[in-house]
Amino acid sequence: MDYIAIDIGASSGRLIHANFQNLGGFKLEEIHRFKNEFQDKDGTDYWNFNNLVSEILNGLVEVKRKGINECYVGIDTWGVDYALVGENNSFLSDPVSYRDSRTKSVLQDFTSKMSLENLYKKTGIQLQPFNTVFQLFVEDKEKLGRADKLLLIPDLLGYIFTGKAVTEKTNASTMQLLNLKSRKLDSDVLDVLGIDEEIFPPLTEPGQILGEIQYDKFPNYDLPKVTFINVASHDTASAVVGTPGEGEEWAYISSGTWSLMGVEIPEGIATKEAFDSNFTNEWGVQGTIRFLKNIMGMWLIQEVARMQDYKYSYAELAKMASQEAAFQQFINVNDSRFLNPKNMIEELQTYCRETGQKIPETPGELARCIYDNLALCYAVELENLEKITGRNLSKLHIVGGGSNNKFLNQLTADICNIEVEAGPVEATAIGNLIVQMIATQGYGTLEQAREDIRNSVDLERYFPKNPLEIKEAIKGYKNFIDKKQLV
Secondary structure, three states: OEEEEEEEOOOEEEEEEEEHHHHHHOOOEEEEEEEOOEEEEOOEEEEOHHHHHHHHHHHHHHHHHOOOOEEEEEEEEOOOOEEEEOHHHOEOOOOEOOOOHHHOOHHHHHOOOOOHHHHHHHHOOOOOOOOHHHHHHOOOHHHHHHOOEEEEHHHHHHHHHHOOOOEEHHHHHHHOOEOOOOOOEOHHHHHHHOOOHHHOOOEEOOOEEEEEOOHHHOOOOOOOEEEEEEOOOEHHHHHHHOOOOOOOOEEEEEEOOOEEEEEEEOOOOOOHHHHHOOOEEEEOHHHOEEEEEEEOOOHHHHHHHHHOOOOOOHHHHHHHHHOOOOOOOOOOOOOHHHOOOOOHHHHHHHHHHHOOOOOOOOHHHHHHHHHHHHHHHHHHHHHHHHHHHOOOOOEEEEEOHHHHOHHHHHHHHHHHOOEEEEOOOOHHHHHHHHHHHHHHHOOOOHHHHHHHHHHHOOOEEEOOOOOHHHHHHHHHHHHHHHHOOOO
C-alpha cells in the first residue's frame, strides 16, 4: 500500500511518498514541494490558506501521475494557529499567523481574568503569547460570535478535503485549552474566553481514519483514490515519533524554524519548577507526553539569510561562522523581540549595542553569534530538563532540517557535554508515515518503529570536547540571562 505524508512548516510544505513494502528501509520520495509564508494584509499577518489547499491538490495530482492510483494520506503542520468557520462552511477569514503582533502584550492582560500559574497548573503548557488561548483572548468577539467551528490548521485542511471535522489531540494540546489531568477541554479556561465548548469538533486520537477525499469538490483535479488518516498532526509530535531514541536516557531536539528540546514521558509534569523553567507538556502518540521547551531555533539564521537576499547558503554561513572567534556575544535567543522583527540583522545588532557587547557585523560574525547562543541555550535547557524529570540523559538526538548543520551539531555536543546523534532529516515525515502504517497495517509499537529507523537510516554521531573556554562561556551566559546584563 502507498502512503503520502503531507508535511507543512512555516516556510515550506511537501508531499513525501513511501510504500509499505519499503518500510524496513524507510525509502522516501519527495513528490511535490511548495513555499508557505504569511502575508501582511492591512496590518495583520495572515497565512495564505487557499494556496496551501491548491498546492496539496497539485501534489496529489502529481502522485497520480507517478502511477499511484490509491493511497493513504496524513497531514502535519505547525501548532496553535486556527481558522473560524461560520454557517454554511463559510470561512470568516484566513488564519492569522502566530508571529502577528496582536498578542504582543496579552499575557499581562490575561492575568486580570486568571493567573498564569493557574493556567499552567491546569494545562501544563508553556506560556507563550502566541498560544491559541491568548490569540482567542484578543480575537474579534463579533467574529467569534458568528463562528460555528474552530479548526486548527491540519484539522482545517482535513475538513476541506473530507468534510469531517475533528480536533486531533497532539496539535490540540498546543492550544493551552486542554486540561492535563482530565485530557478534556478545560471549562474554567473556556469561561475566561467566553467560548462555548461546542465550537470545538470532537477530540480524536492520532491513528484514526478521517475519511475519503470529496472528489466532487475538486472536479478540475485528476486525483488518486485518497483516504485521509489523522496522524500526529502537530509536526513536532510526528518528529518525535520519527526520532530513533532507545530506552529512557535520551532527549531530542526537533530542529527547524523552532528548536524543540525535550523528552518523552508517560505523565505530564506541571510543577512549580516546570512552570518557572517554562517547559511544556504537549500530547504525543500512544498516550505519551512531549515534555519540552520551545527555543527560537533556525528562524534566526533563516531571517539573517533572507535579509541578505540569500546571498549565502546555510552551509556557507555555517562555514563562515566556524572561522570566527567564539562567544563574542551573549543573547537571549528566546527574547520576544526576535519573534518577527522587520530586520533580524538590525535587531541582533541593536540588542548587542543595548547590552554593551561587541556588535556582529559580517555574515560570519552574525552566524557565529546565533549558533553560539543557540547551543548555550540548549545546554541550559538540557540541564533544566534533567533536574525537572530526574533523568540522567546520555544522548541527544537532533532531527529535522537542522540536523544537517554539522557545525552546530558539534558545537551542541561540546557545549552540552553530551553525545549527539544527528538524523534523520525527515523525522517528521517518517513519524507521519509510521502513524499511518500503525493505523492501517497494525505495524506495532513506537519502540519497533524506532528500532527500524535506527537500522535503516544513516545517523551521524558527535562526541563532546569540553574545554575550559566552553565552561566559562556557559557560566557567563547563565549570568547574563539571569541578570539581563554582562557580568
